[in-house]
Amino acid sequence: MRFLRQVAVITAKDLRAEMRTKEAINASFAFAIVILLILSFAFDPTEETTREISGGLLWIVFTFAGTLVLNRSFARELPNDCLDGLLAAPVPGSALFVGKALANFVFILAVEMVALPVFGIFYNVRWTRQFWPLMLVLVLGTWGLTAIGTVFSALTVNIRLREVMLPLLVYPLMIPMLLGAMRLTALLVAGQPIAGDDTVWLRLLFGFDIIFTALALVLMETVLRG
């Protein structure tokens, strides 16, 4: 109960801070749109090719845009020594992790919810045919991204070259999640249901999220307080 209240306080704090400045989320929105635009020059966006590569394309956009949000998650706490205040607060590292991760999750999902219709319009794809399964895949994939990203955001916050280190460390770790999410997203955008052999990817996403959330819960305290 106490844990949940601590989580709620931290999530609310992060959401409020971001809603007032909108610095990470605006940058992330703009970045997502720019990448979508540039990728349209990489190939001819006809319906057939787009459907085939839509999964990869969307998740590249989501991970790139997500990294911007994650980078700010702890970097936001650096001015005015907010991070020291946060660490001095009687809140366990795991609560801090869940609180921050939930806030990041909301931001990244919001960016995805904007990027997805833009993708649909620019690339002339009807992506809504499998709406709810697609949402499930987005939620699972995004949580995997957020869980790992939040820990590494804390880990890289005091490193020089922070903006480069985070994707450098996090992207290779996320490859299994990206494989599953890309595969399923391509499938669902094309209007096919998840069936047969492809359910294995859904299980992979669940497993990935569970394993890395557990690891993050255990190790966050170490990362923050040594």
Next chain:
Amino acid sequence: MRQKVIFAMLALAAIIFVRNLYVISMLPDEVNQGQIFRIIFFHVPAAAAAMTGSAVALMASVLFLIKKDFFYDSLAVAVTEVGLAFLAVNLVTGSIWARVIWGVWWAWDPRLTSALICWILYAGYMILRQALEEPTQRATFAAVYSIFAFTDVPIVYFSIRWWRTIHPQPVFFSKNGSFPADWLRALLVNVVAIFLFYAVLTMIRLRQEQTQREIDYLRRTAHAM
């Protein structure tokens, strides 16, 4: 004393390795592959050594986080760095073999891909260490990253395996294996030699790391005075 042990192990590894090279060169060519099959005697032990290394790195990292003893941090760096070199040997020999047998340097096959990702993950470990100055923080963060990387490797492997594989299936200890007994013996001897060599390099690197730490400590003490 420690230096003598290192030299003795190195000499032993060299003797076993050189003698085994002779044994391997005397083996008949493989029916389908000809000469190039001999690369397996280096390719497989290098992979086995690198995998063992990553397990040791994990144990060292966990022990560091529990005990906060910098010996384990030094061990983790040493074993990871040498492991990267061995995994590179594995990737390069595999690539040469693939060029001869498959006609391409690289194929996005599960084993190849996961070995490459594994290499990139542990290269990230080295880069992370380089970016951190403060010793305790560097050791802690590197240990955390090492745990994440080790957890990721099997997931990567299984997730990529669901694509069709073209890598040859393991030929030893399996029912339909076709590896003759004397070839297997030559391979196992090579495994011993290469593991010994791995251990020697790790011990040398470990000593470097510990000396470095001592120098840093002395320098800080001098500054304090």
